[in-house]
Amino acid sequence: MKKTMIALGLMSLMTGLTGCNENQEAVSATIHQQHVKAVGAFTEAARELESTVETLCQANTDDHLAASRAAWQVLMQDWMVLQGREKGSEAALALTWxxxxxxxxxxxxGRKMAQLLAQSTHWNAALLADQSVAVQGAGAMEWLLYAHPEQLKQPQGCEVATAISQRLTQSGEALIEAWKANPWQAMTPQLALSEYVGALTNQLDFAMKKLTLPMGKPGHPRPYQAESWRSQTSMRNLKANVQAMQSLYLAEGKGLDALLRAQGEIALADRIAGEFDSLIAGWPQTASMGALLKTRDGYRDLIRIYNSLEYIRFALHDEVSPALGIVVGFNATDGD
Incomplete structure (x- = not known):
């Protein structure tokens, strides 16, 4: 009788573990598809930017400049979904910079762009690929579109802008190739789950860094350290980060929120979901972090956002991970 009860107990335990593993495998597939969708959106945005820049260089008007700036902002919003996660495809991570x-x-x-424009080289994407990464991406395009649009009235400026837009499209297409395979498929479900939580905490750390650099010390902000300060869209970008993290956490009803609820951690799941909801609902109206850094109330708003992100990160590390039996190692921003 005792042996029978032990055997039944073991069978019950194995059934529970199998169900848990199946849930975690479903999470892995869902997270992979989220990344596939995100890189697809980014690449489409890059192609649209390339098209608008080409049109801008053919007929340089205020309307065409506005269209290129709008396309650039869409590109940045799509990039924010992936920015800072530092988990998954190694080939994709190599494209980040x-x-x-x-x-x-x-x-x-700024310095590399000025040097590039001072040369008599006829720039194209292939030549640009051999230059500093600082002139190959979204920041270089922002420098042209927002800080020095007068350069786009010159043949050299348009050649550089076209090369950068083509390079961004190439990077997007490389991302698509990099994410075709699920990097977590060969892992054990528990290790894949650890990678999932690691991606979320890495993105949280990166978002918090985007706040602390420009905030500096109280009374001594550093607005030019803000991301996208030239276009004054730092807060819009950061909000996109937070919304992406919320989507990653929920994972279409199959993510950490669902796993916690399945483990009976209802209160914890409610607290984290509620923190995301309140953070997004109370987001400042201005798109510029520089504007917030100029006032005490604005600075307090940034502190509030930082504290909310810190709370979510603490909950993931100190409560979610133990609840789900996850070991989270060092992340991409440790040691900075």
């Missing part, structure tokens, strides 16, 4: 060179504490982008 050429897509966006940030942080750029010494304005390397």
């Amino acid at each position: 050429q897509i966006q060179f940030w942080p750029d504490k010494k304005d390397i982008t």
